[in-house]
Each structure stands twice: as C-alpha cells, then as structure tokens.
Amino acid sequence: MEAAAPPASRTRTERLGRIWEEPPGVLGWVTTVDHKRIGILYFFTAIAFFFAGGVEAMLIRTQLIGPNQATLDPATFNEVMTMHGVTMIFFFVIPLSLGAFGNYLLPLMIGARDMAFPRLNAFSYWVYLCAGAFIYVGLFSGNAPSAGWFDYVPLASKTFSPGPGIDFYALGLLFVGISTTAGAINVIVTIFKLRAPGMSLNRMPLFCFAFLAVSFALVFALPALNTALILLELERLLGMHFFAPAFGGYPILWQNLFWIFGHPEVYIIILPAFGIATSIIPTFTRRRMVAFPLVALAEILVAFLGFGVWAHHMFAVGLATATTVYFAAASLVIVIPSGIQLFSWVTTIITGTPRFKTPLLWIVGFIVLFIIGGLSGVMFAAIPFDQQTTDTYFVVAHFHYVIFGAAVFPLLGGMFYWFPKVSGRMYNERWGQASFWLTFVATNITFFPMHLLGLAGMPRRDYTYPAHLGWSGYNLIETLGAYLLGLGLLSVAANLIVSLFRGEPAGEDPWGGDTLEWSTSSPPPEYNYAVIPTVSSPYAMWDREDREADEANLEAGRRTLEAGHETPAGTVVDGEWDEVLEMPSKSAWPPLTALAISAIFAMVILQLWLSAAIATAVLLLVLAAWHGREPEEA
Amino acid sequence: MKALEPLLARVPPSSPASPVLWFAVLGAPAAYATQMGVGYWLAQAQCSPTGGMWGIALGTWAVVVGVPAAAVALAAGATAFWLFRQSGDFKDAPPRGRTAFLGVVGMTVAALFGVLIVMTVCGVLAYDTCNQS
Amino acid sequence: MEAAPRSMEASGPAEVAAAAARRRAQPSGWWGMALLIATEATLFACLIATYYYLRFNASEWPLGGIEPPAVVLPLVFTGGLLAATIPVFGSVAAAKRGAAGRAWWLLTMATAIQATYLGLQIHLFAGDLNTFSPQENAYSSIYFTLLGLHHAHVAVGLALDVWLLWKLARGITNYRLIGLRAVALYWYFVNVAAVAVVLTQLSPSL
Numbered sequence: 001m002e003a004a005a006p007p008a009s010r011t012r013t014e015r016l017g018r019i020w021e022e023p024p025g026v027l028g029w030v031t032t033v034d035h036k037r038i039g040i041l042y043f044f045t046a047i048a049f050f051f052a053g054g055v056e057a058m059l060i061r062t063q064l065i066g067p068n069q070a071t072l073d074p075a076t077f078n079e080v081m082t083m084h085g086v087t088m089i090f091f092f093v094i095p096l097s098l099g100a101f102g103n104y105l106l107p108l109m110i111g112a113r114d115m116a117f118p119r120l121n122a123f124s125y126w127v128y129l130c131a132g133a134f135i136y137v138g139l140f141s142g143n144a145p146s147a148g149w150f151d152y153v154p155l156a157s158k159t160f161s162p163g164p165g166i167d168f169y170a171l172g173l174l175f176v177g178i179s180t181t182a183g184a185i186n187v188i189v190t191i192f193k194l195r196a197p198g199m200s201l202n203r204m205p206l207f208c209f210a211f212l213a214v215s216f217a218l219v220f221a222l223p224a225l226n227t228a229l230i231l232l233e234l235e236r237l238l239g240m241h242f243f244a245p246a247f248g249g250y251p252i253l254w255q256n257l258f259w260i261f262g263h264p265e266v267y268i269i270i271l272p273a274f275g276i277a278t279s280i281i282p283t284f285t286r287r288r289m290v291a292f293p294l295v296a297l298a299e300i301l302v303a304f305l306g307f308g309v310w311a312h313h314m315f316a317v318g319l320a321t322a323t324t325v326y327f328a329a330a331s332l333v334i335v336i337p338s339g340i341q342l343f344s345w346v347t348t349i350i351t352g353t354p355r356f357k358t359p360l361l362w363i364v365g366f367i368v369l370f371i372i373g374g375l376s377g378v379m380f381a382a383i384p385f386d387q388q389t390t391d392t393y394f395v396v397a398h399f400h401y402v403i404f405g406a407a408v409f410p411l412l413g414g415m416f417y418w419f420p421k422v423s424g425r426m427y428n429e430r431w432g433q434a435s436f437w438l439t440f441v442a443t444n445i446t447f448f449p450m451h452l453l454g455l456a457g458m459p460r461r462d463y464t465y466p467a468h469l470g471w472s473g474y475n476l477i478e479t480l481g482a483y484l485l486g487l488g489l490l491s492v493a494a495n496l497i498v499s500l501f502r503g504e505p506a507g508e509d510p511w512g513g514d515t516l517e518w519s520t521s522s523p524p525p526e527y528n529y530a531v532i533p534t535v536s537s538p539y540a541m542w543d544r545e546d547r548e549a550d551e552a553n554l555e556a557g558r559r560t561l562e563a564g565h566e567t568p569a570g571t572v573v574d575g576e577w578d579e580v581l582e583m584p585s586k587s588a589w590p591p592l593t594a595l596a597i598s599a600i601f602a603m604v605i606l607q608l609w610l611s612a613a614i615a616t617a618v619l620l621l622v623l624a625a626w627h628g629r630e631p632e633e634a
Numbered sequence: 635m636k637a638l639e640p641l642l643a644r645v646p647p648s649s650p651a652s653p654v655l656w657f658a659v660l661g662a663p664a665a666y667a668t669q670m671g672v673g674y675w676l677a678q679a680q681c682s683p684t685g686g687m688w689g690i691a692l693g694t695w696a697v698v699v700g701v702p703a704a705a706v707a708l709a710a711g712a713t714a715f716w717l718f719r720q721s722g723d724f725k726d727a728p729p730r731g732r733t734a735f736l737g738v739v740g741m742t743v744a745a746l747f748g749v750l751i752v753m754t755v756c757g758v759l760a761y762d763t764c765n766q767s
Numbered sequence: 768m769e770a771a772p773r774s775m776e777a778s779g780p781a782e783v784a785a786a787a788a789r790r791r792a793q794p795s796g797w798w799g800m801a802l803l804i805a806t807e808a809t810l811f812a813c814l815i816a817t818y819y820y821l822r823f824n825a826s827e828w829p830l831g832g833i834e835p836p837a838v839v840l841p842l843v844f845t846g847g848l849l850a851a852t853i854p855v856f857g858s859v860a861a862a863k864r865g866a867a868g869r870a871w872w873l874l875t876m877a878t879a880i881q882a883t884y885l886g887l888q889i890h891l892f893a894g895d896l897n898t899f900s901p902q903e904n905a906y907s908s909i910y911f912t913l914l915g916l917h918h919a920h921v922a923v924g925l926a927l928d929v930w931l932l933w934k935l936a937r938g939i940t941n942y943r944l945i946g947l948r949a950v951a952l953y954w955y956f957v958n959v960a961a962v963a964v965v966l967t968q969l970s971p972s973l
Contacts, residue, residue, distance in 0.1 A: 116795045116798075116799070117795070117799060120799075181806055184802075185799055185802040185803060185806075188798070188802055189795050189798045189799055189802070192798060193792070193794075193795050193798065194795075198727075200727070200728040200731065200732050201732055201735065201736075202724050202725070202726075202728070202731045202732050202734070202735035202736075203725075203727075203731070219802055219805050219806055219809075220805065220806075220809050222806065223806050223807070223809035223810040223812075223813055224809065224813050226810060227810055227813035227814055227817065230912075231817070231912070234901075234908070234912060235908075238901070238902070239902040240901050240902055240908035240911075240912070241902070241903075241904055241905050241908045242817070242821070242905055242908055242909065244905075247830075247903075247904045247905055247908075248821065248825050248830040248831070248904045248905035248906060249821065249905040249908075250820070250821060250824045250905075253817060253820055253821065256820070257813060257817070260813070292724070293724050293735050293738040293739060294738070294742060296735075296739075297738075297739045297742055297743065301743070301746070304663060308666070308667075308670055315767065318766045319766070319767060320677060320681035320763070320764040320765065320766065320767065321761040321763055321764070321765055321766070321767040322677040322680070322681060322692050322758060322761060322763060322764055323674060323677045323678065323681065324767045325754065325757030325758055325760075325761055326670055326673060326674055326677075326754055326757070326758075328757065329750060329753040329754045329757050330670075330750060330754075332753070333746065333749065333750045333753070336746060337746075383767055536727065537725060563773070566773075568771065569792075569794075569795065570792070571650065571791055571792040572650070572792055572793075573650035573728070573732065574650050574728040574729070574732060575728075576728075576791070577771045578771065578790060578791050578792050579771055579772050579773070579774045579786075579789075579790060580771050580772065580773045580774070580775075581774075581775065581795070582773070582775040582776075620926060624930055627930070627946075630940060630942040630943075631775050631942060675819075678819075678820065678823055679823055682823035682824050683823070683824060683825065683826050684822060684823050684824070684825060684826065684828065685823050
C-alpha cells in the first residue's frame with residue numbers, strides 16, 4: 001500500500017514511523033514497551049514452557065506405559081506430575097493466551113496504537129520470565145514441589161513436606177500472580193478506554209468480550225489464591241496455624257480458598273480460546289456470527305458463573321448437603337452459556353460458506369473436543385456421580401479434553417491464523433492440515449481411554465499400578481498416543497519455523513479477515529494505524545465505506561494523531577472520543593523492577609528477612625524512579 | 635413505569651450511565667450473587683459447631699432470600715424487555731444500538747439467573763439438612 | 768474529533784483545571800487504581816471470610832483462652848483514620864480547580880493524620896504481640912495476619928502520599944492530578960477496609 005500511496009499519505013506514515021520507531025538490537029527488546037514486541041517475547045517464553053511441560057508429560061506417560069515401571073521413582077513422579085500441571089497452567093496457557101495473543105492483538109483489534117499502560121505491560125512480561133525462572137530453579141536444584149498443582153494441606157504443610165519445594169510453589173505462584181494481575185488490569189483498561197471512536201460496546205469484536213471476561217475473572221480470582229498461598233507460607237515459614245486442627249485450624253479452608261480461585265481459573269484458561277474461535281469462524285465462513293449479543297453475553301456469563309461453582313471440586317470432602325446444592329445447581333446452569341456459544345458457532349459454520357483451511361480445522365477440532373469435555377464435565381455436577389469418579393482418571397480425561405482439546409486447539413489454530421499477520425509470510429497449508437489431523441487423532445487416542453480407566457477405578461496421580469487390574473492395555477494406548485501427540489505438535493512447530501524463513505509473502509489480508517488488524521501491513525508498522533479507524537460494526541474490515549473513509553482521512557491528515565506518541569481515549573460504554581493520550585516509549589524501569597521483585601522473593605525463600613526488607617526498600621526506590629519522568633516529558 | 639418518570643427524566647435510559655439500563659443488565663446477577671452469598675454463609679454457620687447453636691432454619695431462609703431474589707430477576711428482565719422494545723437493532727450506533735444490545739443481554743440473564751435462583755431454592759428445601767452429602 | 772484535548776500537555780493550574788472539567792470519562796490511571804483496589808478488596812474479603820470460617824469451625828472463640836480484644840482504642844483510632852478522608856477529598860477538589868498549593872497542604876494534613884494512626888496502631892499491635900503470639904493457635908494467627916495486612920496497606924498508602932507530596936511540590940500537571948485522584952481512591956478503599964477489619968477484629972467483644 002505504501003508504494004502506491006499518494007505523497008501526503010506517505011509523508012504521514014513516514015513521520016509516524018519515525019515517532020514510534022523501536023530502538024535496534026537486544027537493548028531495544030529489553031527496554032521495549034511496544035505491545036507487539038512484548039507479545040512476541042511472551043510467545044516464545046510460553047512456548048519454551050510448553051516444551052518443558054511437554055517433556056514432563058512424556059515422562060509421566062513413559063512411567064505409566066506398563067504396570068510396575070521404574071522409570072521414575074515415586075517421589076520424582078510426584079514432582080514431575082506437579083511441575084507438569086503448574087507449568088502448563090501458570091507458565092504456558094495463561095501467558096500464551098493473555099500475554100501473547102492478548103497483547104499482540106487487542107490494541108490492533110480496537111484500533112489503538114498500544115495498550116493502556118505500556119510500561120506495565122513490559123513489567124508483566126519480565127516478572128513472568130523471572131517467576132518462571134524462580135520456580136525452575138527450584139526444580140533444577142532438586143527442590144520441585146510434589147503435592148500436585150492444587151497442593152492440598154496437610155500434605156503441603158511443613159510436617160509432611162519439610163523441604164523447600166512447596167515454598168518454591170507458593171512463592172513462585174505469588175510471584176507470577178503479580179504479572180497476571182497487572183496484565184489483566186492492563187487489558188481491562190485498554191478495552192474500556194482505548195477503543196477507536198465509534199466502537200461502542202455493541203460494536204466491539206467478540207475477541208474483546210472474551211478477553212474482558214478473562215481479565216475480570218483474573219482480577220477477582222487471583223486474590224483468593226494469593227490468600228491461600230500467603231496463609232500457607234505464614235504457616236510454613238513463620239510457624240503460624242491456619243490449617244492444622246490441633247491448633248484450631250481447618251484443612252478444608254485451603255480447599256475452599258484454592259477452588260474459589262481454581263474454578264474461575266479453568267474458565268480463564270478456556271475463554272481466550274472462545275475469543276480466538278469467534279475470530280476465526282466469521283473469517284473462514286464469510287458470515288457474521290449468529291446471535292452476536294448472546295455470544296458476547298455468554299463469554300461474560302461463563303466468567304461470572306464460574307465464581308459460583310467452586311465447591312464442585314469438593315463434593316467428596318464431606319460438606320453439608322445444604323451447602324453443596326448451591327454448587328450443583330450453578331454447575332448445571334453454567335452449561336447453558338457454553339451451549340449458547342456452541343450452537344452459535346456450529347450454526348454460523350453450517351449457514352456460512354466454510355473454507356476448511358488449517359485455522360478453521362483447528363476450530364472444528366476444538367468444537368468436537370469441547371463437546372466431549374463439556375459432557376464429561378456436566379456429569380460431575382451430579383453429586384452421586386462425582387463421588388464415584390472423583391480422583392480417578394475420569395477427571396483427568398475431562399480436564400485434558402477441555403484444557404488441551406478446548407483451550408490449546410484454538411491457540412494452535414490462532415497461531416496459523418495470525419502467522420501471516422505477525423511474520424508477513426504464509427505457512428505451508430498441506431503440512432498444516434496434516435499436522436492438525438495427526439494432533440487431533442493423537443489427542444483422542446491419548447485422552448479418550450482415560451474415561452474408561454477412570455470408570456474402571458484407576459486413581460489419578462498414582463506413580464504406577466498393578467498388572468492384574470486390566471488397566472495396562474489402556475495405559476499403553478495412552479502412552480503411544482502421547483508420543484504421537486508430541487510428534488503432531490513438533491510438526492506444527494516445524495511448519496511454522498520453516499515458513500518463517502521460506503514462506504510465501506502473505507500480504508495484508510490473505511484470509512479476508514473480519515477485524516481491524518487485517519487492514520495493516522504484515523507485520524504491522526510500529527504505530528499500528530496511520531489513521532485512527534472509523535468503526536461502525538464488530539466486523540470492521542467488512543465495512544467498505546469505513547475503510548475508504550480511512551484512506552481519505554490519511555490523505556487529508558484527519559484522525560492521524562501525528563503530534564507525538566499518541567492514541568485516542570474514549571468513554572467506556574459508547575466509545576466516544578474523549579481525549580488524546582501521550583504514550584510512553586522505551587524504558588529500562590520495567591525489567592529493573594522485575595529484578596528487584598526477584599531479589600525479594602529470593603531473600604524470602606532463603607529466609608533472609610533483613611535482606612528481604614532491604615530489597616523491598618530498593619523496590620520502592622525503583623518504582624519512584626519509574627514514575628519520575630512524566631509522559632509529556634518523555 | 636410512571637412512578638419512575640422523574641428518575642428517567644434526570645438520567646434518561648439512552649444515557650450510558652442510566653441506572654435503569656444497568657439495573658436491567660446487572661439486577662438478576664446481583665440478586666443471584668446475594669442469594670448465593672447469604673445462603674452459603676447461613677449454611678456454613680448452621681452446619682458448624684459454633685453456629686449450630688443459633689438454630690438457623692435454612693429452608694425458611696432459602697425462601698426469605700430466594701423469593702425476593704427471583705422477583706428482582708423478574709423485574710430486571712421486564713425492564714430489559716421494555717428497553718429493548720424502545721430501541722432499535724443492536725447493530726445501530728449508540729444510544730439505540732447499545733440499548734438494544736444491553737436489552738437482549740438483560741432479558742437473557744434474567745431468564746438464566748431466575749432459573750438458577752429457583753433451582754437453588756428447591757435444592758435447599760429438598761435437602762434442608764446438615765448431613766454430609 | 769481532531770479537537771479532542773491533549774490533556775497530558777496541561778502543565779499549569781488553569782490548563783489542568785480545564786482538562787479535568789472537559790473530560791467525560793474517568794482517566795486510565797483512575798481505572799487502573801480502581802481495578803487494583805478490586806483485587807485488594809477481594810484479598811481482604813477472603814481473609815475476613817477465613818476468620819469467620821475458622822470461627823464457625825471452632826467450639827470457642829477466641830481459642831486457647833486468649834482474652835477478647837479491647838474495643839475502645841481500636842475504634843477511636845479507626846475514627847481518626849476515617850477523619851483523614853476530609854482533607855484527602857479536599858485535596859483532590861482543590862487540585863481539580865488548579866489550586867496546587869492548597870492541594871499540597873491538605874494532602875500534608877491527611878498524611879500527618881494517617882501516619883499518626885499507623886504509629887498508634889503499631890503500638891497496639893506490639894502490645895498484642897507481648898500478650899499472645901501469632902504462633903499460638905488459629906485465632907492468634909488470623910488475628911495478627913488480618914491486622915498486619917491492613918497496617919501494611921496503610922504503610923503503602925503513606926509511601927504513596929510521600930511520593931505525591933514530592934511531586935506536587937513542583938507544581939501541578941495533568942499526570943500529577945490523575946496520580947492524586949488515584950491515591951485518594953486508594954485511601955477511600957483503605958478506610959472501608961479499616962472499618963471491615965476492625966469490626967471483624969473486635970467481633971468477639973461486641
């Protein structure tokens with residue numbers, strides 16, 4: 001577009017390019033506050049953790065390939081199993097969804113030039129990296145946590161887990177929680193304030209509704225986890241008592257606090273996937289989403305209702321019936337919003353003109369796996385059934401279908417969908433389709449037999465099983481499926497890596513996409529949009545008149561905000577233009593602040609209290625320095 | 635609606651800050667959240683060593699809290715319907731489009747949470763006990 | 768639409784006042800603080816819920832024969848903290864009008880009251896520590912944790928006050944006004960939390 005653009009437009013885009021230019025080299029990446037660069041940093045870091053979690057999964061499956069194996073001894077198995085869960089949930093799926101996809105795409109989708117708090121965004125990434133390093137230092141120093149990803153007391157108490165493993169878990173999660181909280185706040189304020197003028201709530205892409213829901217859920221769920229972790233560490237490190245009955249404590253307190261976080265967490269895991277699905281389906285069916293307001297609402301409802309169902313993870317604990325009925329009722333009703341979305345997606349595909357390219361294939365696979373996972377999930381809402389299958393492989397089957405099948409498949413589909421936009425190149429389509437089918441079949445081979453194993457009584461988290469119970473055959477199939485699954489995922493990675501260097505140039509809009517990011521070059525310029533887009537629907541790219549208005553505005557110098565590092569801010573509900581914001585550019589303070597926080601956590605786990613206090617004082621000074629220079633001075 | 639006319643005049647439903655608009659959207663979820671919060675804590679109290687001596691009649695309280703909650707959900711849904719009827723297509727520009735959109739949202743949540751509130755009351759009445767489930 | 772104000776260029780009292788008056792929606796910084804408060808409020812709610820959860824599961828409360836807390840001083844001190852709301856509110860109102868000097872003095876007054884409150888509360892806290900220790904039982908653990916977390920929030924608020932006073936001493940800008948509004952919002956939250964915490968703390972004696 002630039003080459004054919006009239007001279008005035010080219011001058012403007014060049015000026016904007018100079019204003020928003022990113023510094024070169026490693027220092028440029030370390031001090032960046034550009035949401036696209038931060039999204040890329042999150043992406044590669046999250047994929048590295050996905051690989052680590054995948055290795056842990058392969059170790060688990062290898063240990064379980066047959067009865068009475070000795071690949072991993074029981075203690076090591078418990079550590080690997082715990083690290084697999086913790087890594088996948090806290091260091092892979094949430095950072096990839098929120099940090100990579102969310103950061104990269106949200107400002108583009110709403111017509112903005114950056115997130116609301118660019119330096120906070122960078123800070124979120126560096127804290128995530130440091131927290132991941134912290135917890136893996138625990139693993140590599142022989143101090144991995146081993147009480148499972150939900151770390152129940154009394155197993156996790158000092159009496160039964162005397163080593164520092166649980167402290168790495170608790171402090172590590174408190175640490176990464178800072179990143180996630182900051183990220184969630186950033187997403188909410190960005191969506192509230194930085195939408196292009198004209199993008200009222202009813203004209204906002206469904207992707208944004210999903211991310212708004214996710215972020216609100218994180219804001220209210222993470223504090224419950226933080227409370228539990230703080231109480232646990234006060235018990236373990238300072239000898240206080242919250243969970244031990246001998247001192248008036250109560251172990252179920254941990255479970256309640258954990259699951260008040262933990263259940264919303266699983267909806268947090270899946271909501272970005274819903275958002276990605278609702279972006280891919282309209283593009284590849286060339287049809288607007290059926291029942292748009294209901295789908296938008298359903299995304300918010302899943303997040304909200306998710307706070308009312310937590311004790312369904314505790315139906316076998318001995319709670320009073322008068323308490324559990326609340327959760328059984330809500331657990332049944334929460335199926336309805338998911339059902340609304342499913343019916344809408346399927347109807348949109350059937351009544352549109354689908355092109356089954358790789359991204360849509362991943363979404364169709366997601367729909368199938370989500371239906372299976374959702375059906376096994378709603379079965380748990382029936383308390384008698386839950387009490388038979390809790391802590392068996394039936395649960396493992398359910399959550400892998402919904403977490404791997406329903407949360408990761410759209411992430412993979414999203415990688416293919418937005419690969420052209422981010423890299424400027426096309427991936428290999430036939431290879432993409434092949435790796436989808438391999439992964440989809442392998443997923444079912446790996447996880448479907450777990451339903452049967454669970455009904456046959458195999459408990460979860462057991463490091464081995466005896467030969468005479470008839471479980472060996474299914475376990476063997478699952479392990480072979482897992483190896484195949486690893487191959488499928490490696491094949492996805494290989495396609496994208498090779499295509500990064502050898503793929504065909506993609507152009508701006510290879511798919512005929514529905515949302516605004518498809519109007520920029522591939523990859524987008526540093527300033528995203530030379531003209532703040534005119535918006536009158538959630539499918540802005542399909543509104544020809546508005547896109548022509550943008551070109552006219554660029555030539556005339558209207559809505560170009562070229563006076564500095566600028567983006568518009570609007571009103572929350574109706575997106576009416578309120579003021580022009582001056583955004584910060586590169587800064588070293590976010591990574592330095594992350595280092596200061598790392599020092600605090602390191603001193604705490606070493607129980608060097610005075611040093612921790614000094615590190616806290618340093619943190620306060622660093623924070624003051626961060627806010628020393630005001631935006632208009634930048 | 636006549637009684638609300640002075641309020642409606644001051645902050646008309648077409649305004650994004652309209653209390654009528656946000657009641658239509660948030661009334662039913664707020665009613666459910668109240669029922670859930672109050673009911674859960676009453677059950678915690680009654681079914682525990684300390685609180686048991688207060689003799690809380692959980693079934694009675696389920697009705698006392700649940701019936702007004704259901705009524706609020708119904709009222710919110712009716713308000714949402716009234717707003718929806720007055721506005722246009724949800725694809726329009728604000729205020730009509732935004733009001734239509736939120737009207738659909740309000741009607742749907744009222745139905746959903748209304749059902750949930752009633753289900754919960756039935757559940758507590760059926761199992762008005764501190765037996766372990 | 769090009770006429771939308773570039774509020775961040777407002778660097779004198781009159782410009783800041785004009786920018787504040789013209790704005791229709793809350794600024795980003797205000798929203799950021801509001802959401803941070805949502806997380807902290809949820810944290811306090813979880814801790815207070817923990818207190819009552821442990822209490823319902825105990826046969827006596829306080830546990831272990833610990834004396835129920837004295838009522839008068841904590842309530843009086845909390846009243847003092849709440850009184851600091853008036854100069855905080857006044858400070859924001861003055862800054863919105865561009866009266867930087869008056870805003871600074873009102874904030875100083877508020878900081879003095881809040882610091883006195885914290886000092887007195889820490890004195891009571893130390894006295895409690897001499898009477899019974901957090902490691903005795905679940906009552907003492909949750910008692911000191913709840914109070915300690917509240918005091919930590921007050922301390923953070925004082926640090927924010929000091930930073931703001933240092934900034935505002937150099938004049939008022941749009942950025943500093945938003946900072947002041949955000950910190951004021953933080954104090955309103957701390958006040959509400961203070962009431963909830965003190966009522967919970969004193970509940971065995973009330």
